[in-house]
Amino acid sequence: xxxxxxxxxxxxxxxxxxxxxxxxxxxxxxxxxxxxxxxxxxxxxxxxxxxxxxxxxxxxxxxxxxxxxxxxxxxxxxxxxxxxxxxxxxxxxxxxxxxxxxxxxxxxxxxxxxxxxxxxxxxxxxxxxxxxxxxxxxxxxxxxxxxxxxxxxxxxxxxxxxxxxxxxxxxxxxxxxxxxxxxxxxxxxxxxxxxxxxxxxxxxxxxxxxxxxxxxxxxxxxxxxxxxxxxxxxxxxxxxxxxxxxxxxxxxxxxxxxxxxxxxxxxxxxxxx
Amino acid sequence: xxxxxxxxxxxxxxxxxxxxxxxxxxxxxxxxxxxxxxxxxxxxxxxxxxxxxxxxxxxxxxxxxxxxxxxxxxxxxxxxxxxxxxxxxxxxxxxxxxxxxxxxxxxxxxxxxxxxxxxxxxxxxxxxxxxxxxxxxxxxxxxxxxxxxxxxxxxxxxxxxxxxxxxxxxxxxxxxxxxxxxxxxxxxxxxxxxxxxxxxxxxxxxxxxxxxxxxxxxxxxxxxxxxxxxxxxxxxxxxxxxxxxxxxxxxxxxxxxxxxxxxxxxxxxxxxx
Numbered sequence: 001x002x003x004x005x006x007x008x009x010x011x012x013x014x015x016x017x018x019x020x021x022x023x024x025x026x027x028x029x030x031x032x033x034x035x036x037x038x039x040x041x042x043x044x045x046x047x048x049x050x051x052x053x054x055x056x057x058x059x060x061x062x063x064x065x066x067x068x069x070x071x072x073x074x075x076x077x078x079x080x081x082x083x084x085x086x087x088x089x090x091x092x093x094x095x096x097x098x099x100x101x102x103x104x105x106x107x108x109x110x111x112x113x114x115x116x117x118x119x120x121x122x123x124x125x126x127x128x129x130x131x132x133x134x135x136x137x138x139x140x141x142x143x144x145x146x147x148x149x150x151x152x153x154x155x156x157x158x159x160x161x162x163x164x165x166x167x168x169x170x171x172x173x174x175x176x177x178x179x180x181x182x183x184x185x186x187x188x189x190x191x192x193x194x195x196x197x198x199x200x201x202x203x204x205x206x207x208x209x210x211x212x213x214x215x216x217x218x219x220x221x222x223x224x225x226x227x228x229x230x231x232x233x234x235x236x237x238x239x240x241x242x243x244x245x246x247x248x249x250x251x252x253x254x255x256x257x258x259x260x261x262x263x264x265x266x267x268x269x270x271x272x273x
Numbered sequence: 274x275x276x277x278x279x280x281x282x283x284x285x286x287x288x289x290x291x292x293x294x295x296x297x298x299x300x301x302x303x304x305x306x307x308x309x310x311x312x313x314x315x316x317x318x319x320x321x322x323x324x325x326x327x328x329x330x331x332x333x334x335x336x337x338x339x340x341x342x343x344x345x346x347x348x349x350x351x352x353x354x355x356x357x358x359x360x361x362x363x364x365x366x367x368x369x370x371x372x373x374x375x376x377x378x379x380x381x382x383x384x385x386x387x388x389x390x391x392x393x394x395x396x397x398x399x400x401x402x403x404x405x406x407x408x409x410x411x412x413x414x415x416x417x418x419x420x421x422x423x424x425x426x427x428x429x430x431x432x433x434x435x436x437x438x439x440x441x442x443x444x445x446x447x448x449x450x451x452x453x454x455x456x457x458x459x460x461x462x463x464x465x466x467x468x469x470x471x472x473x474x475x476x477x478x479x480x481x482x483x484x485x486x487x488x489x490x491x492x493x494x495x496x497x498x499x500x501x502x503x504x505x506x507x508x509x510x511x512x513x514x515x516x517x518x519x520x521x522x523x524x525x526x527x528x529x530x531x532x533x534x535x536x537x538x539x540x541x542x543x544x545x546x
């Protein structure tokens with residue numbers, strides 16, 4: 001099945017279910033956040049890539065919940081891989097996007113949960129458990145619920161790069177060529193900021209910033225941001241202007257005009273890593 | 274007068290008052306946070322240095338409160354300069370430390386309020402209004418109150434740089450020489466992260482990270498972090514190991530052992546900008 005096959009009751013049920021999943025992940029991750037005995041393991045690829053017990057515990061809780069309530073759907077998760085489904089729908093989950101923030105006590109990590117059909121993600125949640133803030137987009141919904149209540153998600157109308165605020169997580173983004181491409185955009189914007197992981201996508205969806213450019217992403221990093229940002233009126237592609245995929249490159253923009261300007265700079269020379 | 278002249282009742286009153294000031298700043302700044310019509314002005318020095326109406330409104334509210342309740346004390350504020358006092362005590366306030374975070378919608382800005390005598394800051398608050406989280410240190414108190422309740426502030430016991438987490442706000446920190454000195458430390462630590470402004474000092478005081486190294490700071494940026502970190506068991510100096518002052522350089526460490534290791538690397542060659 002695809003998103004187009006869902007009737008109103010099914011859509012409402014899926015919106016309820018993704019909220020339940022986010023609640024589960026919130027409880028699991030908060031148990032571990034800022035605990036003195038939190039141990040970060042090295043995944044062994046030579047790069048410091050912390051995986052916490054919280055990450056694994058939360059993904060297991062979400063998989064168990066989905067097994068009970070959506071046994072026909074597939075699952076793609078960061079920690080425990082792919083479980084094929086029969087329905088044509090796949091849940092894509094990253095219980096803690098931003099593990100480096102998580103182990104540093106910074107609140108700018110997030111729970112990512114998305115639902116995709118063959119065309120891609122069409123429902124997503126970016127949840128920040130410590131702040132108690134949830135950004136949800138898809139199936140007619142584009143909303144943030146947080147400390148100041150509920151509000152619509154709507155991307156900004158900035159159409160001039162010189163007025164734009166750009167975020168990326170690591171200043172040393174990607175390969176040398178990717179870094180050079182990023183700098184071509186960063187040199188033209190008003191403000192470049194670092195370090196927020198998925199929270200930057202939430203800020204873009206909520207209309208506070210204009211661009212997020214990343215490299216080296218994994219499939220479970222990009223699904224929920226795509227759904228939330230598209231629901232809020234933004235646009236997300238890879239650095240070639242196509243659907244984000246295996247390249248790990250992604251550019252999210254508040255609107256198509258800004259997207260085209262930034263994309264042109266990324267592509268000035270070959271930016272593939 | 275100095276901190277040593279304060280009796281128990283005066284100490285309690287000052288702890289109450291700094292909480293009231295933080296409450297006032299919280300209300301003023303939250304009115305403006307994430308508002309679509311927030312306008313950031315350019316201070317005109319060629320660098321993008323946003324000043325918001327929230328910054329000014331909050332500082333005015335704090336100054337008015339202090340004029341009523343502590344008319345003898347001096348005030349040093351980011352927006353409206355120095356007002357000399359007769360008591361020997363000075364309030365040092367930065368209503369929004371991290372204006373770039375503030376205008377980007379990121380929750381990692383903070384309200385900084387400190388009280389100093391001739392020896393320096395001895396009471397401080399780092400408050401994050403959106404999260405509802407307050408870090409307070411001095412006069413026998415070292416505490417965080419936030420979404421998960423209250424907890425003691427206590428810095429970490431990490432004594433090996435290779436296990437340390439380091440934060441700074443801007444990857445392009447300071448002058449070329451300052452940047453080189455910073456990189457000597459960053460090359461030795463386990464993890465380097467960017468972008469949290471004063472919130473990084475709060476994380477250090479709360480025992481989640483080990484080092485914060487900054488350059489280009491102003492006097493109103495450093496007073497509250499010094500008080501909060503020292504109350505939590507940490508150590509804060511300039512890059513020469515002395516009291517932070519006009520150089521704008523500051524290193525905050527979880528403990529003296531780690532501080533000595535990082536300081537030695539900063540000083541390997543002349544790191545003054």
